Amino acid sequence: DIVMTQSPDSLAVSLGERATINCKSSPSVLYSSNNRNYLAWYQQKPGQPPKLLIYWASTRESGVPDRFSGSGSGTDFTLTISSLQAEDVAVYYCQQYYSFPYTFGQGTKLEIK
Amino acid sequence: QEQLVESGGGVVQPGRSLRLSCAASGFTFSTYGIHWVRQAPGKGLEWVAGISYDGSNKYYADSVKGRFTISRDNSKNTLYLQMNSLRPEDTAVYFCAKDSSGYSPFELWGRGTLVTVSS
Numbered sequence: 001d002i003v004m005t006q007s008p009d010s011l012a013v014s015l016g017e018r019a020t021i022n023c024k025s026s027p028s029v030l031y032s033s034n035n036r037n038y039l040a041w042y043q044q045k046p047g048q049p050p051k052l053l054i055y056w057a058s059t060r061e062s063g064v065p066d067r068f069s070g071s072g073s074g075t076d077f078t079l080t081i082s083s084l085q086a087e088d089v090a091v092y093y094c095q096q097y098y099s100f101p102y103t104f105g106q107g108t109k110l111e112i113k
Numbered sequence: 114q115e116q117l118v119e120s121g122g123g124v125v126q127p128g129r130s131l132r133l134s135c136a137a138s139g140f141t142f143s144t145y146g147i148h149w150v151r152q153a154p155g156k157g158l159e160w161v162a163g164i165s166y167d168g169s170n171k172y173y174a175d176s177v178k179g180r181f182t183i184s185r186d187n188s189k190n191t192l193y194l195q196m197n198s199l200r201p202e203d204t205a206v207y208f209c210a211k212d213s214s215g216y217s218p219f220e221l222w223g224r225g226t227l228v229t230v231s232s
Contacts, residue, residue, distance in 0.1 A: 040218035
């Protein structure tokens with residue numbers, strides 16, 4: 001199984017500041033034949049289902065604000081929120097869909113400092 | 114409007130069975146893979162099972178293999194999860210989620226149904 005490890009487990013950032021969440025996969029989720037990283041990021045607010053933010057590691061889902069961006073390749077990935085807004089308080093998960101069983105990171109709780 | 118609505122959750126004793134349903138609307142159900150993902154109280158997300166658009170391929174997490182069965186009825190736009198030999202550690206909110214095509218992320222989620230396994 002592919003293991004997904006996020007860091008940190010929790011993060012407190014001031015409004016308007018940058019938030020960075022990391023995700024490491026073992027092994028790689030880069031499919032060489034199409035050069036795509038099978039990596040997604042989700043946002044989950046309390047009492048709500050997860051919401052897809054980013055897929056193919058860096059493609060923003062329709063309707064997601066452009067302050068959210070994804071980067072990385074192979075085994076190391078990053079979700080960046082360029083200017084934190086109050087509504088961004090949530091738990092963020094990375095997920096690999098490279099192979100079954102699909103696996104999620106343990107989650108990163110993002111709060112306002 | 115695309116929508117997934119889960120039902121069938123409740124309180125069940127260990128060792129008993131339960132069947133969850135996920136009703137889809139607003140999109141052509143028969144052309145998308147669908148999955149079950151669960152979340153234990155206060156915990157993270159765990160993928161449970163997935164099924165291809167036509168039901169020909171089914172995938173399971175090791176934690177439920179041999180106990181849970183995923184199926185779909187495309188004529189009824191409905192996904193199912195038959196859960197047998199339930200254990201306390203199966204207690205969770207169960208979400209159904211739609212992928213976009215084959216190996217792809219989950220672009221649409223239901224709101225979930227709570228399953229509690231307790232004597």
